[in-house]
Amino acid sequence: MSVVQENPAVPIPVEIGGVRAGPPRSQILRRDTWWFWPGVQALGLLAFVGYGIWTAFRGDFYYAGTMGHVSSLPSHYLSPFYSPCFVSSCPTDAVWGPAGGIGTVSPALLVLIFPMGFRVTCYYYRKTYYRSFWASPPACAVADVGSTQPGGMRSKYSGETRFPLILQNAHRYFWYVAVIFAGILTWDAIEAFRFGSGWGMGLGTLIFVVNAVLIWMYTAGCHACRHLCGGGLRRFSNAPVRHTIWRRIVTPLNEHHQLYAWMSLIWIAWTDLYVYLVATNTIHDPRFF
């Protein structure tokens, strides 16, 4: 059987050999719980999106300048959802940029678009949501949903070759911005050591430090970073420094990119929740010194 050439400009002239036959494609022969992890991941992402929407539109209690149990000095905890805070409603101690800030909209709505863009175009998250939400495919060797209905909306597949999915190629630009954000969150972690005009350490400080570390591990393990650091080279021996960075730092992080993607996602929500609980005086921030 000759393949129908959908795109005559770029044909691969192949004689495929005959009808495929075999078991019908709509029949799922897998016996394992192939739906379990895509389901768990879908629930995890939905939970984060739900939490993110709530916290972004909340517009308050994102800065904990409150007293702790053993210290009368206020903390400087700024939620990562609202950092950098540069609108007029930002607390004086937390505002970035021009004095008084700009605009009155919830700062999170201005900030989140960049880390969101980084995660949405991330190669790992793409795998996750293509499986869990697009069902393309829902699992390996399970047919794309809708693909078995001839003439149906999903009977054709163009992958990431057309708008809007071709925009996934902008991932490296979101990575550039993500590096800046990782720097900002690192600064916030340093600020979390500040109590009043002096220095100290509370449970919140630890949470902020872990948050910054996880964000760096996720950002530095990015596939685009791996390419830019050295993966794009044809000859490693011509660039020993880049090869060392690629081999010793970025590739080991990249091997666990999925793990760091989830850990950093969960921890950033937990950091925000902790700030919220402290800011609303629901809990007191334990101070170590």
Place this chain on the structure above:
Amino acid sequence: MAVGTSQTEGPSGAPSPASAGEHGTASGETLHMQLWRGDKDGGQFVEYQVPAQEGEVVLDVVHRIQASHAPDLAVRWNCKAGKCGSCSAEINGVPALMCMTRMSTLDTASPITVSPMRTFPVLRDLVTDVSFNFEVAKLIPSFTPAPPPPGGYRMQQVDVERGQEFRKCIECFLCQNVCHVIRDHEENKAHYAGPRFFVRLAELEMHPLDTLDRRAYVRERMGVGYCNITKCCTEVCPEGIHITDNAIIPLKERVVDSRYDPVAWLGRKILRRPAPMTAAEAAAHTSAATRGVSDAAR
């Protein structure tokens, strides 16, 4: 599930429990094997019941069925060591090598299905026509080194090591089979090379002595943009090649360099670097082209 006739091992069949004992410990359990029987005109699962033997792989059981019940059963195999890539099939719906799938890893309480690879046309029973892959292979722009310098070619160890992973490929085509781009969308075979050939292209693009620039070709003719990196190819690879992370994504990033990154484009202009090679220029280096076969003739 369409299940045809059920056949139980007869007196002239494969090893009896007694003879099985000579090969080791027989569990005495009965295996319910459902093998796909048919050709291009259709087929069905046929159930065979055979006694279990310790230490077997799926291919062993299929061979016993072939010896005892179904001498006309078509099954492709060769090395029985996971190195020839011949016995690719789908076991309980999961693409795998029959010779590398231990029966002890399967739930034998319920029937075990063995079916041919779905992406390729069935010739007969478990044997498929994988010639699509050989046709695509002819379209890969070949290794093209510069003329050797005085003293011959030199390669550093770090550059040699990088390609070793890709050369582990045994061409079992399980990655091609599981890739939904062609598994679920037959029409994409016309403009999509598949994971196995992205591995080959990545190996060439990372070769320190190669001089071709295949990036435009990878995008336009090999269709790397169709891949949505759901990593199934990596999951089924019996050689453990990190197909997605080490081959496909690096290729996608190289395509971004040459096509979608305005900063890279500006850098090439400012530094007066050569423009990326066109797909047509790269196509001139395919084996089909170098043998003088025109596009139209192909």
